[in-house]
Amino acid sequence: MTSWGKLGLFAGGVLFGTAGIGILKSSDMKKAYTQCTTAVLRGRDSIMQVGSTLKENCGDIKADADAINEMPDPA
Helix, strand or coil, X not given: CCXXXXXXXXXXXXXXXXXXHHHHCCHHXXXXXXXXXXXXXXXXHHHHHHHHHHXXXXXXXXXXXXXXXXXXXXX
């Protein structure tokens, strides 16, 4: 690639980056970021709730297994 080609690619990248920053600062994009963040936080809360339930169930299962192991053998 010639040096003019490289310079053109660089200039195009700078132009695209500058335009991209302007787009990212727009109020519509801020609304979109807010909606995405809200969805992620809801998902996180849901996953944490499922994890807590799973942990409680595992604790119950372990307690039941410990109780069975403490029983004397009927033999």
